[in-house]
Amino acid sequence: MKILYVYAHPESKxxxxxxxxxxxxxxxxxxxxxxxxxxYAIQFKAVLDAHDFRxxxxxxxxxxxxxxxxxxxxxxLAPDIMEEIEKVSWADMIIFQFPVWWSNMPAILxxxxxxxxxxxxxxxxQEGRVYDRGLLKGKSxxxxxxxxxxxxxxxxxxxxxxxxxxxxVIMHNTLEFTGISVLPPFIVFGAADMSREKGSREIxxxxxxxxxx
Amino acid sequence: MKILYVYAHPESKxxxxxxxxxxxxxxxxxxxxxxxxxxYAIQFKAVLDAHDFRxxxxxxxxxxxxxxxxxxxxxxLAPDIMEEIEKVSWADMIIFQFPVWWSNMPAILxxxxxxxxxxxxxxxxQEGRVYDRGLLKGKSxxxxxxxxxxxxxxxxxxxxxxxxxxxxVIMHNTLEFTGISVLPPFIVFGAADMSREKGSREIxxxxxxxxxx
Numbered sequence: 001m002k003i004l005y006v007y008a009h010p011e012s013k014x015x016x017x018x019x020x021x022x023x024x025x026x027x028x029x030x031x032x033x034x035x036x037x038x039x040y041a042i043q044f045k046a047v048l049d050a051h052d053f054r055x056x057x058x059x060x061x062x063x064x065x066x067x068x069x070x071x072x073x074x075x076x077l078a079p080d081i082m083e084e085i086e087k088v089s090w091a092d093m094i095i096f097q098f099p100v101w102w103s104n105m106p107a108i109l110x111x112x113x114x115x116x117x118x119x120x121x122x123x124x125x126q127e128g129r130v131y132d133r134g135l136l137k138g139k140s141x142x143x144x145x146x147x148x149x150x151x152x153x154x155x156x157x158x159x160x161x162x163x164x165x166x167x168x169v170i171m172h173n174t175l176e177f178t179g180i181s182v183l184p185p186f187i188v189f190g191a192a193d194m195s196r197e198k199g200s201r202e203i204x205x206x207x208x209x210x211x212x213x
Numbered sequence: 214m215k216i217l218y219v220y221a222h223p224e225s226k227x228x229x230x231x232x233x234x235x236x237x238x239x240x241x242x243x244x245x246x247x248x249x250x251x252x253y254a255i256q257f258k259a260v261l262d263a264h265d266f267r268x269x270x271x272x273x274x275x276x277x278x279x280x281x282x283x284x285x286x287x288x289x290l291a292p293d294i295m296e297e298i299e300k301v302s303w304a305d306m307i308i309f310q311f312p313v314w315w316s317n318m319p320a321i322l323x324x325x326x327x328x329x330x331x332x333x334x335x336x337x338x339q340e341g342r343v344y345d346r347g348l349l350k351g352k353s354x355x356x357x358x359x360x361x362x363x364x365x366x367x368x369x370x371x372x373x374x375x376x377x378x379x380x381x382v383i384m385h386n387t388l389e390f391t392g393i394s395v396l397p398p399f400i401v402f403g404a405a406d407m408s409r410e411k412g413s414r415e416i417x418x419x420x421x422x423x424x425x426x
Contacts, residue, residue, distance in 0.1 A: 010262050011275040046259040046320045049223050062224040065361065065405065102326050103386035104317070107259045111320030131372060148278065159344060160390075166382045173316035173373050192278065 001213070002033045004091035008098040008109040010040045015191055015199055016099055016146055022203045023095070023144075026210045035087050039108045045080060046111030052078045065119060072120035084116040088136070093213070094180070096170075097144040099191070103166045113174060122178035134179025141175050142213075143167060143185040144206065151189035163187065214426070215246045217304035221311040221322040223253045228404055228412055229312055229359055235416045236308070236357075239423045248300050252321045258293060259324030265291045278332060285333035297329040301349070306426070307393070309383075310357040312404070316379045326387060335391035347392025354388045355426075356380060356398040357419065364402035376400065 005023065009016035027034050050062050054077070057070035071077040077085070088094065098109050123130045147154060147163065154163035164185065171182045186209050188202045218236065222229035240247050263275045267290070270283035284290040290298070301307065311322050336343045360367060360376065367376035377398065384395045399422050401415045
């Protein structure tokens, strides 16, 4: 498979860095072709703004959605967006690896969705090309995340509520919305204060998940 | 009341801009003191990274949570973060106004939470100061949002699921987690293609909500 690996952690020597390194080795060994978007390493621009559009549909008023549709149609989006669009188009599968901050993605990854997942590329609202008919139908995706809080805190009855429910805003409303089929998330709970041994076991568990893709 | 208004839309001439303008007038008329964080206008840095810390706890490894706790304790956070922390400390209430992008906040606002809502300022995990005992107890907050999709799409049985449920990741896991009490959200559904008349009615509805704070 052709796999795009979108990674959003600022420290390569972190546990997230170790998970990513394990993924790179495992996916290569299985014969997959892998491209990486290491958002922190490339200092990805997180904020959707008027600079994203080399040719504007309207100069007097900045409507992000309209400019995005126009930018796709006229191939005039900023080069860093075009590069990501080409990677997504190329990929059979996208893996998103990130630490859960505030029960959600880090801003740099949210900005990747804000800027790259564009109407006319991922969905076509006019033609009803969403969900089962989304423009990215045929691709698959998986979230691989770490949390500071424990599994108990993030359980359905826990104080933070069910993390899988929170992640559904990404899995359903964002990924499935575009036609992508989404695998169950890989979650390492309590990563902030786990032992080296538990860390190793979790990396092994991740390798097993990736080997069975 | 002392109100901090955190605003995250890139175009002042948009419907969001009109909502914000109406809020400024209404809140001033009611005698509230208002400070504004206009995230796009100040080009707020959205990405939590090592540059946020003037004095590092560790130079050899960047652990965001540890550096944040150390940064608060040593008052060595970047000046733009300190400014927001002072505003939050000052405020009795915080209003967050933003367009819903991907059933979620724009990246620039997520980055505000990633960088400003810091352990040791908003919660103290060691001392169990979270939720009812959170460090921001006594303050209140409200979300004021616009969506492109219709209310039907964002209803509990709709294709995108219940928007109020999606917003609970912000309202419960982020705001209530710090002790803040959260008012029901103000939501304008279908803002992408509404008539001028409907827009005016929605602005009036927002004024009424703000007048009754």
